Every structure is written in structure tokens, then in C-alpha cells.
Amino acid sequence: MNARIYWLAKHLSDRAIRGIGRVRGNWTSAEVPALLPAVPARPVPLPHNADQLPAAFRALFGHGIALPARRVHRLRNVAVSWHGVVFRRLRLFLPSVWATPRLPPEFNGTFLLRQWWGRRQTMADEVIGLAHGPWAAGNYYHWMVDTLPRLLLLQRSQPGCPLLLPAPVPAYVRQTAALFGFERLVPLPPETVAEVPELAMPDYPAPSGFQDAALTLAVRNRVLESFGISAFSGQRRVFASRSRQRLRRLLNEYAIEPLLRQYGFEMLCLEEFSLEQQVCIMAETTALVGVHGANLVNMLFMRPNATVVELLNNSTHKAVFNPCYYYLANALQLRYYCLPCQGQSAAESWEANDADLEVDPAALQRIFADLFPDG
Secondary structure (H helix, E strand, O other): OOHHHHHHHHHHHHHHHHOOOOOOOOEOOOOOOOOEOOEOOOOOOOOOOHHHOOHHHHOOOOOOOOEOOEOEEEEEEEEEEOOOOEEEOOEEEHHHOOOOOOOOOOOOOOHHHHHOOOEEEEOOOOEEEEOOOOOOOOOHHHHHHHHHHHHHHHHHHOOOOOEEEEOOOOHHHHHHHHHOOOOOEEEEOOOEEEEEEEEEEEOOOOOOOOOOHHHHHHHHHHHHHHOOOOOOOOOEEEEEOOOOOOOOOEOOHHHHHHHHHHOOEEEEOHHHOOHHHHHHHHHOEEEEEEEOOHHHHHHHHOOOOOEEEEEEEOOOOOOOOOOHHHHHHHHOOOEEEEEEEEEOOOOOOHHHHHOOEEOOHHHHHHHHHHHOOOO
16 A cells, blocks of 8 residues: 555544544534534532542532534545544544544554455445444443433434444343334444445534533433333432442442441342343432442433432542543432542553442441431
8 A cells, every 4th residue: 555645544543642633634524503502611519528528539520511512414425433433535523533532442543544444344325323432332331321312313313214333232222222213223343444425423412421411311311201111209229239340349348238238228230130120220219329330320210319429439630530420410410429439559540440449438427327317
């Protein structure tokens, strides 16, 4: 292959990694009508136990973010990678990566050459939908929180169109895509690039880790209605255990079991239940406690003013601190408490966010005493 083309592809990709949006030659689509208006930045309520948090940790909360107008883009003759990145020749389509906190390792110096070299799949000559991003493949949070709102936007302009998805497609992805009217799924195996004559791609509603509150509530209502849940009921208290997970486990979970029993909590591994069962459990739950992780996504299905207590790594380093569930709880109008826990890693990197934790039982006791004064 022409050495100049190879160098240019590598140069553009490497610069994209260093600073998306500043890469000369990348593009956004022609102006199309906005489906969602811009939203100005607003302060976000602090955790309900903010006065009990260390000052440096408390300072990380309360910061809102402005959202631009959001659209469904229509693009012709583009390449789409298995993880949802759109490009044409040696140019990235910037809205396809705008909300991605960090690009996947596959996005390397030769990435843009995949439209001519490597595994390819040609799509039919009809409008094909794309709503997932690089982190949605097999990731419950990024599918439920980042992708389902995009499906709502896509449904407004292209209801029922074939939907590109990364393979293999988990059962919860198939089920929720069908709930939103997308039953024709087109799985893309890893390392595959789709050649798409006509693509419909909604913008991300918000950068990853943030949410558009109105759209998040609309997602919740759609899922509840699809499962026949018309009203919230029950007074369950649930501790979402990660004891059967590989990462981010609570090493001294045994130490808080008596406390959880004292306050009437069930200890559940939510991943053992079907999606419908998880939704029904959460619709009956008024208090959810858990370590930062995918189990907390299910707060989506809790009633307004219910309570969430997140056990979070106590690091204030930007590569470790991840307040996505704090923002999600506020978008859902839930009462959010945060309990910083000691992480079992000295590293200050993305990987440290996956470290196992140890909770201070006395600190959790103080939160419960505030939440449940009558026991």
C-alpha cells in the first residue's frame, strides 16, 4: 500500500487519540434539525451525607455539564467499526466518538485503513441504525445508560430499522432493543468493519458518565411499561453484592452482613436474575446499597425519592474517581449517599477503578442510622 497513505492514516489516528475534535480533516454531518435542545449547565445536588465526606472528596461533587443540541445524523457511504466508530477514507466522524472517555485499544495507528484492508461486511441498501459506542459491547452500564437513550432518538426518525450491534449480542441487549422497537439486529464480529450505504446515527445524549435527565426518565418509563409495571410498590431494601464478580469486590463484605440484616436488607447478586426480574425487584425497592459497578445501573427502575448508597473508591484522582452513578441518581430524582472505601491498589490509573474495596462498617452504620432512625 502507498506509504504516504499509510503514514497519513497513522498520523490522523494517533492525533485523534491525543485530542478528538482537533484533528484536521475529521468531519461532522451537515446541519440537521435538532431532536433535543441544548441544556445549560446547572449545579447538581451534593450527596445527602456531604457533610460527612472528607473535604477533598466532597469537592468532586456538585458540578453540572452543559449539553449541546442533539440530532440524528444521516450519512452516506461510510465505514462503521464493530465498536461503533464511523469513518470515511481517512476522516473520523467526530459525533461517533464525542462521548467516549478513552478510545479502545483497537483504535490504533492503522485503524482508518480497515475500510480497505481487513474483515468487512457490506450492508443492504437501506437505512441502517447505529446507537452503540465503543464501551457498549458487553457492558451493562454503557448499554442501558448510554445506548438506550440513543435508541429512543433513533426510534423517532427511523423506527424499526436494522440495527448494527457488536457481536456476540447479550440477551439483555436483544431484549431491550426489541422493547424499543428494534428487532432486526445486524451483529458485527470483532475486528469487522461494515460498509454502510446509508446510516442513521443519533448523537450521544451526554458525555459518558453524565445523562440527559429527561431522556433517562423516558427510558425508565418505557422499560417499566414494557414489563407491565404501572406503579411502584413494596418496601424492599437490597444490598447488591459483587462477591461473584472478578473485579471491584467488597473484601470485607462479611463484616457488614450483621448490619445489613439488622436493617432488613436482602443480599442479592442481581446478575443471577433475568432482566425482567431485576426490573421488578427494583420497582419494589426503596433503598439500594452497593459497590460502584453495573449492579447499580438497576437504580434506573426505582421510584423517585428512593435511596441509593454507593460504596466508592476513596481516591480523588481523576483517573480513579468515577461519579457516573451519582449523576444517574440525580437524573432519576433519587436520594444519593456516598461512602468512600479503601481501594486495594496504590495505582492512580483507570485500572485502579477496578480495585477491590474495604468498607468501614461504622461509617455505613452512621448512614443507616440517618436513613432509618426507626431501624
